[in-house]
Amino acid sequence: MKKNIAIIMGGYSSEHAISIKSGNVVHKYLDTERYNSYRIVITKEKWVYLDDSNKEFAVDKADFSIQPEGKKIVFDCVFNAIHGTPGEDGLLQAYFELLGIPQTSCNHYQSALTFNKRDLLSTLKPYGVHCATSYYVNHGQEIDEDAIVEKVGLPCFVKANRAGSSYGVSKVYQKEELTKALSAAFKEDDEVIIESFLDGTEVSVGVITYNNTVTVLPITEIISENDFFDYEAKYQGKSQEITPARISETQEANVRALAEFIYKTLGMKGYTRSEFIFIGDVPHLLEVNTTPGLTEESLLPQQAKTAGISLDQLFDSAIVEALR
Secondary structure, eight states: OOEEEEEEEEOSSTTHHHHHHHHHHHHHHSOTTTEEEEEEEEOSSOEEEEOTTOOEEEEETTTTEEOGGGOOBOOSEEEEOOOSTTTSSSHHHHHHHHHTOOBSSOOHHHHHHHHSHHHHHHHHGGGTOEEOOEEEEETTSOOOHHHHHHHHOSSEEEEESSOOTTTTEEEEOSGGGHHHHHHHHHTTOSEEEEEEOOOSOEEEEEEEEETTEEEEOOOEEEEESSSSSOHHHHHSSOEEEESSOOOOHHHHHHHHHHHHHHHHHTTOOSOEEEEEEEETTEEEEEEEESSOOOSTTSHHHHHHHHTTOOHHHHHHHHHHHHHO
């Protein structure tokens, strides 16, 4: 008997449109012989099921069910394709855990922890995970520009603490640019992390659970045409994404081991994609994404393809693992 799968997409953040693209790709490639898939678009204003003609049907939040044409449908599993809040920060994960509905991403605590860059890095540093030097600022606090520069140096990166797709990220070369960069970051979040510039090769590493085994996918090297791997570089072709990465055997072994260590240490499940920069042979962690992009052009699907895993196999595996 076919399983009913809700593909949730959209969300409340600046990544809404990117999430819609990811969700539609999942809907396109999910095996129709095994699954009935339903596109569920979540916004602050409404939660709705979109049928193939884009007609909307309200979602009953009491039990996460729908009634298109008067027939009630409940879901065996939720495929999470929401980037940002509320799908990547633990809110929906907790909701589905309370309802007892399996979902494809990590659990609510791991989602909340990894979405908060400051908390994630603070958690992993005692394990010996290398990171950039950082300085924290909250909205409304007095800004001491001299103290910031003294700690992290110039250039530095100013980042919204809880945001993705490089929204709210600026590279700052002069102390006088900090105010503008902080304003941009505070548009995305009321917490900011300012990090020292790491001058080295940037790589992205996907780790998934596939056939009940934690699997590190082929590594992608990131070469941005812009000043860093910003929104344009990620989504508008302003970068080279080379899989497998052109790194040494030592570097590859080090980053594969570290990515797997982070996945297992944090108790992750589902898909993750972590970003690192090498200083010599040592990978320094930037962030961990727990609902990475899932379009044909996105990094995790590129890595899976290089590993011989097709999109339909990749998406099927997420549901199989969630139901296991």
